[in-house]
Amino acid sequence: MPVLVMKFGGTSVANLDRIRRAAKRVGVEVAKGYDVIVIVSAMSGKTNELVGWVDEVSPLHDAREYDAIVSSGENVTAGLMALTLQEMNVEARSWQGWQVPLKTNSTHSAARIDDIPTDNISAKFADGMRVAVVAGFQGVSPENRITTLGRGGSDTTAVAFAAAFDAVRCDIYTDVDGVYTTDPRITDKARKLDKIAFEEMLELASLGAKVLQTRSVELAMRFNVKLRVLSSFEEQSDSAGTLVCAEEEIMEQNVVSGIAYSRDEAKMTLVSIADRPGIAAAIFVPLSEAGVNVDMIIQNISEEGRTDMTFSCPVDQVARAQKALSDAKDSGDINFHDLIADTDVSKVSAVGIGMRSQSGVAAKMFKVLSDEGVNIKVIATSEIKISVLIDRKYMELAVQSLHDAFELEKLAT
Ligand code: ASP
Ligand code: MG
Numbered sequence: 001m002p003v004l005v006m007k008f009g010g011t012s013v014a015n016l017d018r019i020r021r022a023a024k025r026v027g028v029e030v031a032k033g034y035d036v037i038v039i040v041s042a043m044s045g046k047t048n049e050l051v052g053w054v055d056e057v058s059p060l061h062d063a064r065e066y067d068a069i070v071s072s073g074e075n076v077t078a079g080l081m082a083l084t085l086q087e088m089n090v091e092a093r094s095w096q097g098w099q100v101p102l103k104t105n106s107t108h109s110a111a112r113i114d115d116i117p118t119d120n121i122s123a124k125f126a127d128g129m130r131v132a133v134v135a136g137f138q139g140v141s142p143e144n145r146i147t148t149l150g151r152g153g154s155d156t157t158a159v160a161f162a163a164a165f166d167a168v169r170c171d172i173y174t175d176v177d178g179v180y181t182t183d184p185r186i187t188d189k190a191r192k193l194d195k196i197a198f199e200e201m202l203e204l205a206s207l208g209a210k211v212l213q214t215r216s217v218e219l220a221m222r223f224n225v226k227l228r229v230l231s232s233f234e235e236q237s238d239s240a241g242t243l244v245c246a247e248e249e250i251m252e253q254n255v256v257s258g259i260a261y262s263r264d265e266a267k268m269t270l271v272s273i274a275d276r277p278g279i280a281a282a283i284f285v286p287l288s289e290a291g292v293n294v295d296m297i298i299q300n301i302s303e304e305g306r307t308d309m310t311f312s313c314p315v316d317q318v319a320r321a322q323k324a325l326s327d328a329k330d331s332g333d334i335n336f337h338d339l340i341a342d343t344d345v346s347k348v349s350a351v352g353i354g355m356r357s358q359s360g361v362a363a364k365m366f367k368v369l370s371d372e373g374v375n376i377k378v379i380a381t382s383e384i385k386i387s388v389l390i391d392r393k394y395m396e397l398a399v400q401s402l403h404d405a406f407e408l409e410k411l412a413t
Pocket of ligand 1: 048136137150153154155
């Protein structure tokens with residue numbers, strides 16, 4: 001029988017009532033003839049609570065014990081979901097990650113999936129079992145220790161199972177009804193998209209649209225797993241939610257599909273550094289070793305052998321960046337006159353696969369911002385994205401005016 005993967009996030013399994021509701025949806029798919037693999041998150045708030053306990057007991061904790069503890073929230077929901085299904089006379093049982101086994105590497109708290117053998121669960125399906133409930137977020141290392149896939153990792157579990165079992169689709173049930181052209185809290189003209197290409201979703205996910213863990217979208221793209229994001233609180237229908245799929249499946253490709261933003265960015269400038277071979281490495285290697293996620297970078301033209309280097313990073317990493325750079329200065333690896341941190345900036349981006357074939361999108365974006373009197377501080381582009389760094393106080397205005405200018409409310413469904 002065809003396999004369908006259904007993943008329920010924390011809010012969709014927040015209490016017994018919601019688990020019952022989710023189980024009913026599973027029952028509907030079983031009745032259609034699917035063998036269903038259900039991936040569950042911990043009840044909402046549970047993982048945070050567990051992380052809090054770990055931090056309280058041991059701030060510099062053993063990562064293996066962290067994983068043993070924080071993975072446990074999913075065990076509870078998996079068992080409860082299986083029991084609820086059994087009460088509805090649906091043949092179901094639960095699996096923890098190690099029982100499948102979902103094999104990962106040994107990078108605790110951010111493990112990568114190596115393999116998901118299917119024989120165990122497939123044999124049960126062949127025996128007449130209809131639903132395999134699997135605890136998301138967790139796996140087992142070659143050393144036989146419990147691992148976790150990083151916060152939000154149940155999405156990645158779900159996509160990995162869909163790939164391993166060659167599922168017809170991977171439905172991600174969450175508390176929003178799909179992927180929007182922008183954040184509906186910023187403009188009520190935001191519209192739900194029917195379909196979005198993997199690459200667009202990747203840009204939106206990494207830009208801060210927190211619907212899906214970025215890794216899950218990368219995995220879906222690599223294995224061409226059709227992903228559907230939909231709300232577990234709304235009426236069930238085949239056209240509900242947003243389908244994340246290969247771009248070939250999207251007939252009318254949007255020039256711009258969405259406006260994303262990241263509110264809390266910082267812009268850092270190293271003033272007057274020597275412009276010599278190796279200077280970029282001397283700056284960015286220590287930053288990366290310090291765990292600073294550098295995003296945009298610009299190097300100015302140099303005068304008399306000296307130049308300025310500007311980069312952006314999340315605001316909460318500024319202190320770390322300052323320390324890494326002043327350490328590098330102290331040890332003589334780099335020399336700068338000043339390090340200026342502008343912590344009041346946000347990043348706004350226009351994303352769309354149609355940009356590949358259509359020119360003028362950047363020009364239009366800059367014109368819109370200039371008409372609003374918004375100064376652009378840094379610009380970065382990729383094939384399907386244009387990002388600008390602007391003063392934070394203009395972020396909402398920028399998102400709204402770009403959403404208007406690219407007529408995204410007309411992408412309505
Ligand atoms: N419960 C885990 C978390 O909150 C994994 C997940 O829900 O995706 O990060
Ligand atoms: Mg999530």
